[in-house]
Amino acid sequence: MVYFLCFIIFSIGLYCILVKRNLIKIIIGLIIIEYSVNLVFILFGYRFAGRAPILAAGQTIKNMVDPLPQALVLTAIVIGLATTALLIAIAMRIYDRYKTFDITEIRRLKG
Amino acid sequence: MIKEHKGMTLIVKTITRLTVGLILLYGIYIVLHGHLTPGGGFAGGVIIALSFIHLMLAFGREVALKKVSRPIAGLFESIGAVMFLAIAIFGFVGGYFFLNFFVDKGTPFNLFSSGIIPLCNIAISLKVGAGLFAIFTALVLLKVKSKGEK
Amino acid sequence: MIGLYLILLFMIAASYIAVQIKDLLSSVVAVGAAGLALSVAFLILKAPDLAITQLAVEIVCLVILIKATVKRDTVSTKDMRGFITTIVSLIFIGTFLFFAYLALKELPKFGEPLMRVAQNYIQTGQAKTGASNLVSSVILDFRAYDTLGEATVLFTAVIGVLAVLRRIGRKKKDEVIKEND
Numbered sequence: 001m002v003y004f005l006c007f008i009i010f011s012i013g014l015y016c017i018l019v020k021r022n023l024i025k026i027i028i029g030l031i032i033i034e035y036s037v038n039l040v041f042i043l044f045g046y047r048f049a050g051r052a053p054i055l056a057a058g059q060t061i062k063n064m065v066d067p068l069p070q071a072l073v074l075t076a077i078v079i080g081l082a083t084t085a086l087l088i089a090i091a092m093r094i095y096d097r098y099k100t101f102d103i104t105e106i107r108r109l110k111g
Numbered sequence: 112m113i114k115e116h117k118g119m120t121l122i123v124k125t126i127t128r129l130t131v132g133l134i135l136l137y138g139i140y141i142v143l144h145g146h147l148t149p150g151g152g153f154a155g156g157v158i159i160a161l162s163f164i165h166l167m168l169a170f171g172r173e174v175a176l177k178k179v180s181r182p183i184a185g186l187f188e189s190i191g192a193v194m195f196l197a198i199a200i201f202g203f204v205g206g207y208f209f210l211n212f213f214v215d216k217g218t219p220f221n222l223f224s225s226g227i228i229p230l231c232n233i234a235i236s237l238k239v240g241a242g243l244f245a246i247f248t249a250l251v252l253l254k255v256k257s258k259g260e261k
Numbered sequence: 262m263i264g265l266y267l268i269l270l271f272m273i274a275a276s277y278i279a280v281q282i283k284d285l286l287s288s289v290v291a292v293g294a295a296g297l298a299l300s301v302a303f304l305i306l307k308a309p310d311l312a313i314t315q316l317a318v319e320i321v322c323l324v325i326l327i328k329a330t331v332k333r334d335t336v337s338t339k340d341m342r343g344f345i346t347t348i349v350s351l352i353f354i355g356t357f358l359f360f361a362y363l364a365l366k367e368l369p370k371f372g373e374p375l376m377r378v379a380q381n382y383i384q385t386g387q388a389k390t391g392a393s394n395l396v397s398s399v400i401l402d403f404r405a406y407d408t409l410g411e412a413t414v415l416f417t418a419v420i421g422v423l424a425v426l427r428r429i430g431r432k433k434k435d436e437v438i439k440e441n442d
Contacts (some may be wrong), residue, residue, distance in 0.1 A: 005269040007361045008346050009276055011354045016280040018350040019342055024285055024330055028292050031322070032276045034301050042306050045379075048372040052307045054149065055387055064395075065307045068379045071399040073274040073311055075411040077124045078153050078239060081318045082418035085246045087426045088329045092253060095333060141313070146392035149309035151400075157317040164324060185411060188419065195412060199405070225391035231401045231408075237411060242419040249426040250328055 155237030191238030
């Protein structure tokens with residue numbers, strides 16, 4: 001059930017990419033898809049009544065959540081920020097040249 | 112007031128002058144305690160970059176670029192990358208890539224412990240912080256230029 | 262666990278508003294709300310490292326997006342594509358959701374992870390690396406190759422941004438260009 005809510009967020013982002021005509025809206029759809037994928041990875045590693053994967057002095061902890069998906073997602077978040085910045089830079093260059101964000105107009109004015 | 116027409120209003124400038132040092136200190140704390148508490152190189156680097164972005168948004172771009180200009184940001188990023196690779200290659204003294212080559216790991220739950228992990232945290236934080244600051248500077252400079260053309 | 266469901270429903274509402282609203286600046290702000298809700302969800306799911314990182318990254322992303330959209334045409338008149346494109350997209354998304362629902366039975370149940378590799382990390386992590394934060398010991402000691410690749414991707418992205426936003430374009434024949442950043 002929790003997984004299905006994440007799939008709904010993913011499909012909202014996919015709809016945004018496929019249907020919208022504005023470049024900034026397409027970038028926003030990509031950001032939403034990235035959120036949902038990160039959330040699904042963390043949900044795979046969760047354990048009921050688990051504790052955060054940080055050891056404390058003087059006690060042994062048995063029920064820890066999975067630290068491996070957290071390590072993978074931690075790098076994925078920063079990569080997502082860098083690729084978003086690259087996409088925005090390209091979009092701003094396109095706006096400077098064509099004075100619009102509409103992708104059909106951009107295709108028409110080629111050359 | 113007439114002389115300082117760049118940037119935002121006086122209230123924002125005063126609050127910024129008080130808080131920007133605290134933000135920078137918090138970022139450095141998160142980087143240095145990355146192996147003991149939540150945080151680490153990525154989060155600390157982003158927070159360090161955020162303090163300079165805060166300065167640039169409040170005071171205008173000249174003040175922030177006077178503190179850290181773009182070639183210096185590129186230099187810091189290169190230092191971070193070279194430091195990370197050097198730590199990786201030093202592992203060959205014991206046999207393989209990325210070996211944790213300190214024999215004595217130190218006592219656990221101490222600041223100076225766990226071998227190469229704090230050094231790697233510092234390298235990654237330099238790289239991430241300088242890279243994000245360079246990206247933001249490039250975006251701001253482009254906006255100024257396109258307004259000048261119109 | 263009721264808090265997690267509320268956060269997820271809030272994220273669905275915020276993303277729907279971000280997709281459907283006309284004004285671009287309001288859309289960007291709605292995406293920021295979804296990202297902050299994601300940070301709270303990480304905190305509920307016992308991942309404090311990710312919560313800190315997501316909070317800081319979200320602020321930077323929001324500032325960059327606002328810089329990109331402000332002082333440009335924020336309201337575009339026709340925002341949708343044609344009718345047939347919309348119908349085909351909806352059919353495609355419906356097919357995706359159907360197969361995703363079928364695939365849900367193969368996944369591990371929520372709350373009972375498979376921890377084959379991670380059990381090893383948890384038991385021997387502190388003795389091998391000396392770090393008490395296990396996420397940090399995984400990304401910088403056990404799986405440091407991933408971090409090296411991530412640093413390469415970040416470096417490439419920074420170089421790409423600096424090359425795309427360069428002040429001088431292609432140089433014409435009799436043109437003298439002074440570069441003063």
